[in-house]
Amino acid sequence: MNYPTPATFTRATSALMFEEAKQYFPGGVHSPVRAFRSVQGPPVFFEEGSGSHIRDVDGQAYIDFCCSWGPLILGHCPPAVLERVQQTIVKGMSFGTPTPHDLLIGKLMLENHRYIEMVRFVSSGTEAVMSALRLARGVTGKSKVIKFEGCYHGHVDALLVKAGSGLVTFGISTSAGIPEAFAKETIVVPLADAEALELALKQHAGDVACVIVEPIPANNGLLLQDRAYLQKMRDLCTEHGVLLIFDEVISGFRVGFEGAAGLYDIQPDIITFGKIIGGGMPVGAYAASRTIMEHIAPMGPVYQAGTLSANPVAMAAGYATLLELLKPGFYEGLEQKTAWFTATLEKYCQEKGYALRFPHVGSIFWPTFSESRIQRADEIDGKGMDLFKIMHLECLKRGVYFGPSGYEVGFISSAHTQEDLDYAIAMIKESIDVVFS
Numbered sequence: 001m002n003y004p005t006p007a008t009f010t011r012a013t014s015a016l017m018f019e020e021a022k023q024y025f026p027g028g029v030h031s032p033v034r035a036f037r038s039v040q041g042p043p044v045f046f047e048e049g050s051g052s053h054i055r056d057v058d059g060q061a062y063i064d065f066c067c068s069w070g071p072l073i074l075g076h077c078p079p080a081v082l083e084r085v086q087q088t089i090v091k092g093m094s095f096g097t098p099t100p101h102d103l104l105i106g107k108l109m110l111e112n113h114r115y116i117e118m119v120r121f122v123s124s125g126t127e128a129v130m131s132a133l134r135l136a137r138g139v140t141g142k143s144k145v146i147k148f149e150g151c152y153h154g155h156v157d158a159l160l161v162k163a164g165s166g167l168v169t170f171g172i173s174t175s176a177g178i179p180e181a182f183a184k185e186t187i188v189v190p191l192a193d194a195e196a197l198e199l200a201l202k203q204h205a206g207d208v209a210c211v212i213v214e215p216i217p218a219n220n221g222l223l224l225q226d227r228a229y230l231q232k233m234r235d236l237c238t239e240h241g242v243l244l245i246f247d248e249v250i251s252g253f254r255v256g257f258e259g260a261a262g263l264y265d266i267q268p269d270i271i272t273f274g275k276i277i278g279g280g281m282p283v284g285a286y287a288a289s290r291t292i293m294e295h296i297a298p299m300g301p302v303y304q305a306g307t308l309s310a311n312p313v314a315m316a317a318g319y320a321t322l323l324e325l326l327k328p329g330f331y332e333g334l335e336q337k338t339a340w341f342t343a344t345l346e347k348y349c350q351e352k353g354y355a356l357r358f359p360h361v362g363s364i365f366w367p368t369f370s371e372s373r374i375q376r377a378d379e380i381d382g383k384g385m386d387l388f389k390i391m392h393l394e395c396l397k398r399g400v401y402f403g404p405s406g407y408e409v410g411f412i413s414s415a416h417t418q419e420d421l422d423y424a425i426a427m428i429k430e431s432i433d434v435v436f437s
C-alpha cells in the first residue's frame with residue numbers, strides 16, 4: 001500500500017482542486033464538514049476506494065475510518081453489491097414506477113426486523129426524518145416536536161434547533177433561514193435527563209406530536225445513553241399519547257440488523273433509516289406499524305412522494321448489502337473487531353497517561369479527549385477539539401483517515417482486516433504521541 005509518511009505526505013493536487021472547487025461551490029463543497037474547517041489544511045480529494053482503503057488524487061492510500069460517514073459497513077466496492085448494481089443498472093436507471101426491487105428489499109427488511117411492519121423508501125436520511133415528522137403530526141393532529149440537544153436529524157427546518165440555557169426552553173434556530181414560527185414548534189431538552197423530558201411533556205401537554213431521538217446519539221460525539229433512560233422515554237411517550245421516533249439513520253443496520261430498537265429491545269412508533277440501507281447509494285426510509293403507515297398517501301391523508309424514491313439501482317445496492325448483513329456471525333465479528341481495536345488504543349492511552357478514550361458500540365467508535373463517560377452535548381470539552389485537530393493531521397500524514405471533525409464518530413467495516421487494524425493502531429499511537437508531546 002502506498003501509505004504516506006510524515007516525510008512524503010502531500011496534498012498538492014487536492015489543494016489545487018479545492019481552490020477551483022471554491023469558485024464553483026459554496027465553501028468548495030456540497031456538505032459543510034467536508035470543507036475541513038475544523039481540522040488543518042485543505043480537504044483531501046478521493047477518487048478510489050477498495051475494501052477498507054481509499055486513494056486520494058495525489059496517489060496516496062489511507063485506511064478509511066469515515067466510510068462515507070457510515071453507509072459503507074461492507075467497505076468500499078464489496079463484490080456482492082457491485083455485481084448486483086452492475087446487473088441492475090444496465091436494465092434501466094429509473095422508471096418512476098414500482099419495480100421488482102421494491103419487493104426484494106422490502107420483504108427482506110420487514111421479515112428480519114421485529115419493530116416495523118411497513119416501510120416507505122425515500123432518497124436521503126433528511127427526507128426520511130422530514131416525512132416521519134409529518135406522519136407523526138398527521139397521525140396525532142398535534143404540532144410540537146421534542147428533540148434532544150446533541151441529536152442531529154439531518155437539515156430538517158424544525159430540527160436545526162439547539163437548546164437554550166434553560167432546562168426546558170423554546171428553540172432558538174441554529175441555522176439562518178428558519179422562521180421563528182417553525183423553531184417555536186420545536187422543544188429542545190438535554191439527553192440523559194428523564195425529568196427534563198417529563199417536564200417538557202407536562203408543560204406542553206396536548207400540543208406534542210412526537211419525541212424524536214437518536215437512540216444511539218452519534219452525530220455530536222458518541223453520547224451513549226442508558227437503556228433505562230430510553231425505556232423511560234418510551235413509557236413517558238405512551239403515557240402522554242405522544243409518538244416516539246427513533247432516528248436510526250446512523251444506528252440502523254449498524255449495531256445489529258434491528259439497530260438500536262433491537263439492541264435495547266424498545267419498540268418505537270416510527271423508525272427512520274438512511275446510510276447503510278442504501279449500500280452507498282442515496283436512500284432513506286421510514287417505517288412503522290401498519291396502522292401508522294396507513295396514514296401515508298395514497299392510503300391516507302399524509303402526503304409524501306418522490307420522483308426517484310425506491311430507485312432500482314439504489315434498491316439493488318441496499319438489497320445486496322442487507323443480504324450480507326444477515327449472514328450468521330456478521331455483527332458479532334464486527335463488534336469483536338471494534339472492541340479489540342478500541343481496547344488496544346485505550347490501553348495504550350492509559351499506560352501513557354493520555355486523556356484520550358475510545359467509547360464504542362457495535363462498530364461505531366469515538367475518539368474523545370476525556371477520561372469520563374460523556375452522555376450530554378454540554379459535557380463535551382471544546383479543548384479536546386484542538387487536540388483532535390492535531391491528531392487528525394498526524395493520522396492523515398500516516399495514511400489513517402478519520403472524518404474531519406472531533407464531533408464525528410469513526411466506523412469499522414467488515415472489510416477492515418487484522419493487518420489494516422494493526423497498521424492503523426501503530427500509526428494512531430505515533431500520532432497521539434505527537435498530540436501529547
Ligand SMILES: *Cc1c(COP(=O)(O)O)cnc(C)c1O
Nearest residue numbers: 124125126152153154249250274
Ligand atoms: C446522517 C443522519 C441524518 C441525515 O441523513 P442524510 O442522508 O445526510 O440526509 C439524519 N439523522 C441521523 C441520525 C443521521 O446520522
